[in-house]
Amino acid sequence: MKYYVNTLYPGDYFRDWLVGLLGERIQNKNCEVDVFKYNPSSHTVCRYKFREERYSVVAKFFAEPCGKMKRYNAHDAMNNEYNNLKRVGQFINIARPIARHVDFNCALITEYISGNSLFHYMESERNLYDRLTSIAHTLRQLHDSTEGYYDREREFANFHEVLDQLALDHSTRQVFNELLGNWWYSPLLDRYSGCMIHRDATPSNYIFRKGVPYALDFESSWENGNAIRDLGIMCSELKNYFELNKGSGINAEPYIGHFLWHYSSSEDDFHYVTQVLPFFMSLGLLRSARLHRQYPHFNYLIKEAIECLKALK
Structure with missing residues (x-):
């Protein structure tokens, strides 16, 4: 969700830096710049729209x-994402990084990509199978192009x-600890290689x-992550969305399988x-549970996360 917050005029230091940075992409160097803020977000994230420039x-x-957090x-976080985008952009379509500047509150500038998010297609279910196919191919391309060693211990630590963030009662936490112990000793999560996720x-x-x-x-x-983690997060998001908005998480299963x-x-x-997949779907459901701690839906997410871990064969 984004909303208008301000308009910047020539003479504004940040606006003038952006105009100079973008060079020939901005024809009218005196154009006004409308600012839209995205919410929620882990940091302040804004779109800067150059009036009459279509950019x-x-x-x-x-x-x-x-x-x-x-x-x-x-400074390190800014540089980390900038470098990640530079690397990933060699393999898949991304919002490409343009610049970074520590003096502007560690600002990272990227392209603005117009269009609809996957949520739009989940809501209408129109073309959703096709959109999921495209994302599946994108993730496969990313994973296959970035092979390295596999850091198994980090997956469990995370x-x-x-x-820990959920602060579950003792008995529920013990259930998770025991189930995670079963997965730890299972050969299913052993891989010869990891990848960028x-x-x-x-x-x-x-x-x-x-x-x-x-x-x-x-x-x-x-x-050096487990490729299936990305799949598990996406599938848990699908299941959770359909549970909240489409009558039942079960209705997401055809899309998950596809x-x-x-x-x-x-x-x-x-x-x-x-x-x-169930190991990482459980993790994804618990990630979502952090946003629902004060609501009844929290109990559904915890129950489903436990059921996923029990799926180990």
Whole structure:
């Protein structure tokens, strides 16, 4: 969701820097610039629309955190996402980075991608199968192009970190600990290689422009991750959305199956993906639960996360 917050005029330091930065992309150097803020977001994120130029950029200000995490190195975070985008842009469509500037509250400037997010297609269900096919192919391209070693321990450490954030009662936490112990000793999560993962593969981070998918927001991406984590997060988002808005999470299952099939390279690969998926779907449901702690839906997400972990064979 975005809303208008301001208009910048010639003489504004940040506006003038943007105009100079963009060079020939802005014809009228004296144009006014309308500012729209996105909410919610982990940091201040704004679109800068150059009037009558048909051009916009997006700025993320890493020194202006909006989430619970307030203490971190904003300069390093800005550089990390800039470098991640530079690398990922070699393989898939992204909002390309344009510039960064530490003096403007650690601002990262990227292209503005117009279009509809995956949420738009989830709401109407029109062309949703096609859009999920495109995202599946995008993720496959990212994962296959960035192979490295696999950091298995970090996956489990992060799972426990999310559980810590939920502050579950003792007995419920023990259930999760025991189930995670079963997965720890299972060979299913052993891989010979990892890859770069988006790590926040949510519907809002995939925009379609003329039917072509663009991935956004690589601030939290990982090297040496488990590729199926991205699939699990996306599938948990689908299930959660359909539970809240379409009558039942069960109604998401045809779309989930379609998405996984088009990601998989073979029937054997599909079989492996579907075996490992519940671990990362459970993680995705717990991530969503952080946003519903004061609502009854929280209990549904915790129950489903437990059921996913019980799916280990």
